[in-house]
Amino acid sequence: MHPHLSYKIISLGDAALTIDFGNLINESINKKVITLFHNLQHKPIQGMVEAVPAYSSLTIYYDVISLYKNIPDGKTVFEWMKDQTEKYLKEKIETENKEEVTVIIPVCYDKEFASDIDSIAAKKNISPEEIVQIHTSRSYRVYMLGFLPGFAYMGEVDDIIIIPRKPTPQNVIAGSVGIAGQQTGVYPLNSPGGWQIVGRTPVKMFDKEKKEPTLVKAGDHVRFISISKDEFENIKGRNS
């Protein structure tokens, strides 16, 4: 692992630990987290149930029952897992030469689908068209998935359109594209949510019928492209 990347290992109850690389949203730290996650998927630590990467942390859930009998006297399963994790961090992290995946997500930014675009435009003193132009002008890193099945936390959006989340969550329709702070994301399912809605995609971010049920994974890149309402309906028709 990166020699200068500091971390601490904290417990999350009696069957999970979190490797905390600092409480921040930072691309190079997140890259390390995702690399570590891929390594663990490929070569898990003994007793690991699953690993869950987040912005700047990775949580390992472990099976106390299977580990307990093999732990040296005087050690807890947690201490043993912590030791194993530290060893793993020292030795086994191979940097990835995988090509980064870029997923194109078509979005219709029409008013009908963009309930908050006018209020953002008014607050930022720009036109809704400029918001669309800014939102589609860069590719976003998927830092993590969470909140809902297939919900990708992506960033960072251009400073010009940084806007806080709403104080109270509202009902959001599946496919809605939102922004909040530096983040952008797509609601895979109908859900209460507090992000400011700027458009809607006709593609499914989450499809339970698929072997890989989410459209994107942590570490992917996403580029939004603007489509018309006709195109939206066309794609929607093809996908359903």
Next chain:
Amino acid sequence: MSGLFQSVKMSLKILKAGILDSIQDLGRFSYQHLGINPTGVMDAYAASIANILVGNKLNEAVIEMHFPASVFLFDQPAIIALSGADFNATVNGESIPVYQPVIVNKSTVLQFHSLKNNARCYLAISGGFQINKWLHSYSTNLKAEAGGLAGRKIKKDDEIGLKVKTDYKKILSSDDFKILSWKANVIWNNNDSHEILMIRGNEFDWLNSVSQKEFLSQSFFITGNSDRMGYQLKGNALQINSKDELVSTAVSFGTVQVLPDGQLIILMADHQTTGGYPRMGTVITAHHSRLGQLKPADTIRFGFTDQKTAEDLIIKQHQHLLQLQNACTFRLQQFLYENN
């Protein structure tokens, strides 16, 4: 009678829906990195015992019921067991106990009359249900609308196929049901104290010193805004000293977080995979059972414990289940062999 009792398909039929009854197993793990939450039973200990009593493996699918619960019609004989909450169950009007195997005849109706204790009752059926797994688990994910029975709660007129079809003729003859003579001893979900132990969370010291004391000394009230996703608690509002904001990290069943208004939430079986509120602690696994049987208007108190104690309790609880499994499997085998 109408065609109600003349179904051709051998199954468990739902005559009337409960408020929230769903098919669950011990949870769907290894998909949390995709935001897919584990779901599963609220009280894994009780659900495991119901499975043990009918000769199933511990993580076979069960029906988790809330009160008022569904009314079930058995189209075929089956060995069943109830566990967890006691909802005063009857088969064709006669009482049957919880934590004891019962063989029910075909054309019998299982229903539940009142909430005697706890909050979630489990119905296990020998052999399990004839349903498909989604991502390696039977658990219903209500949010994803996947798993279990069409990804939703059980409703009226549902028919759930049973894997095992036996008539138990010699045992039942024309009786509606037979209660088998052995009972599981249940030692882990004693809710009398309502004390819930947890491992201290990383942000506990974000509370000011008064709130730290209050966290451990006051009783918290479980509000009506509590469900399979989480319990919202009401107590004296806790004060956070830190101005720091957390970026989201993975959370767990039993993680206790402070909301911006100073109130607490305990994450339960349907919790989302990640969260960004300060973590006061995570309830120890051995206390998930008593936690999972709480309901609105109950009160709880928190205490901290250490990893050693928590791990020893996991092992003790597991050993108890294994002993029970050995004893019950043997009794059931003997019984069925002798009455074959």
